Amino acid sequence: MTTVEQTSSVRPARRAAVTNPGHGDIFTDHMFSMLWSPAEGWHQPEFGQLQNLSIHPGMIGLHYGQVAFEGLKAHRRADGSMVVFRPREHARRFQTSTSRLAMPELPTDIFMSAVNQLVAADQEWLSDHPAHSLYLRPLMFATDESLMLRPSENYRFLLMAFVAGGFFGDRVDTVSVLISRDYCRAIPGGTGNVKVAGNYAPSFVAQRQAQEAGCHQVVWLDAIERRWVEEMGGMNLFFVRSTGTGNEVVTPQLTGSLLPGVTRDALLTMAERLGYRTREERISVEQWRQECAEGTISEVFACGTAAVVTPVGTVRDPAGGDWTVGDGLPGPVTMTLRRTLMDLHHGLARDTEGWLHPVPTEQ
Numbered sequence: 001m002t003t004v005e006q007t008s009s010v011r012p013a014r015r016a017a018v019t020n021p022g023h024g025d026i027f028t029d030h031m032f033s034m035l036w037s038p039a040e041g042w043h044q045p046e047f048g049q050l051q052n053l054s055i056h057p058g059m060i061g062l063h064y065g066q067v068a069f070e071g072l073k074a075h076r077r078a079d080g081s082m083v084v085f086r087p088r089e090h091a092r093r094f095q096t097s098t099s100r101l102a103m104p105e106l107p108t109d110i111f112m113s114a115v116n117q118l119v120a121a122d123q124e125w126l127s128d129h130p131a132h133s134l135y136l137r138p139l140m141f142a143t144d145e146s147l148m149l150r151p152s153e154n155y156r157f158l159l160m161a162f163v164a165g166g167f168f169g170d171r172v173d174t175v176s177v178l179i180s181r182d183y184c185r186a187i188p189g190g191t192g193n194v195k196v197a198g199n200y201a202p203s204f205v206a207q208r209q210a211q212e213a214g215c216h217q218v219v220w221l222d223a224i225e226r227r228w229v230e231e232m233g234g235m236n237l238f239f240v241r242s243t244g245t246g247n248e249v250v251t252p253q254l255t256g257s258l259l260p261g262v263t264r265d266a267l268l269t270m271a272e273r274l275g276y277r278t279r280e281e282r283i284s285v286e287q288w289r290q291e292c293a294e295g296t297i298s299e300v301f302a303c304g305t306a307a308v309v310t311p312v313g314t315v316r317d318p319a320g321g322d323w324t325v326g327d328g329l330p331g332p333v334t335m336t337l338r339r340t341l342m343d344l345h346h347g348l349a350r351d352t353e354g355w356l357h358p359v360p361t362e363q
């Protein structure tokens with residue numbers, strides 16, 4: 001396997017240059033690549049410079065969407081070391097996603113080795129800014145040159161990285177959401193519960209509608225009854241209910257059409273540890289509106305690798321008007337969970353669950 005050393009002379013310039021990274025535009029220097037074929041299985045691992053690919057225009061992945069990906073993050077701890085948040089869970093979900101598209105599974109040890117190499121080589125892209133991280137993007141796609149409608153026989157796995165700031169900017173502010181009444185994201189038996197490229201392009205028109213309505217994001221309802229809240233564009237949702245006996249943190253249950261978020265799962269555990277009751281249950285859009293009016297639902301937030309924990313302040317429903325969540329500002333439970341998660345990422349809290357993978361510095 002080829003490894004490419006990064007020279008120390010470029011490091012300070014890179015770190016200084018990345019003051020406002022946004023999300024997805026500032027790629028780091030390297031990538032990992034590996035091929036799969038029926039005869040050789042996983043073979044030809046290569047680690048080298050990030051570079052353009054040469055592909056056949058009739059590649060199956062391009063035409064029929066046999067493409068799956070993941071998203072996970074590496075963080076810098078206060079002591080300067082790098083950690084990756086729950087990479088093995090992301091490797092497992094990647095296996096579930098690729099299997100759903102009749103693609104081979106990438107063994108977890110290959111996934112981990114690629115993550116270790118890339119983070120070790122490109123860590124100097126990351127500044128000490130608490131809202132910045134290295135976002136790692138594993139990708140697998142079908143490479144057969146054929147337009148026959150069949151699964152490819154050959155595949156390529158890539159791992160690349162970009163410097164990520166906050167998905168909605170580096171300041172924490174509430175976001176506004178539009179309930180999508182024209183489109184739905186996932187159907188029972190479809191691919192809503194896996195991370196495949198084909199789930200994302202169809203969301204763009206709904207996302208555009210949200211922006212035209214003055215909202216940051218779209219909220220998806222279930223495809224059958226069109227009333228059960230499922231996800232927010234590419235993120236899971238949580239509701240905070242104030243009850244007589246304390247706060248309850250509620251998230252839509254995984255019915256098979258929602259993505260089982262790794263951050264969602266972590267927040268359920270963290271909320272319990274913080275003394276909040278947690279529930280996974282169906283929540284209808286009528287309930288959301290009514291419980292906000294009554295003051296029972298006092299906070300709502302989105303979560304995900306990209307979103308971390310992002311408070312939702314206002315809701316626009318073309319079928320039912322607009323409403324505000326709580327006072328429209330980031331709420332205390334949301335901010336406590338956000339702080340707890342970010343402290344864990346940055347080594348300021350004890351990793352009681354073993355969720356942080358320390359990246360070996362020598363590869």
Ligand code: COI
Pocket residue numbers: 070071072233234235304305306307
């Ligand atoms: C992530 O949170 O990592 C995602 O993949 C969603 C992103 C594409 C918005």
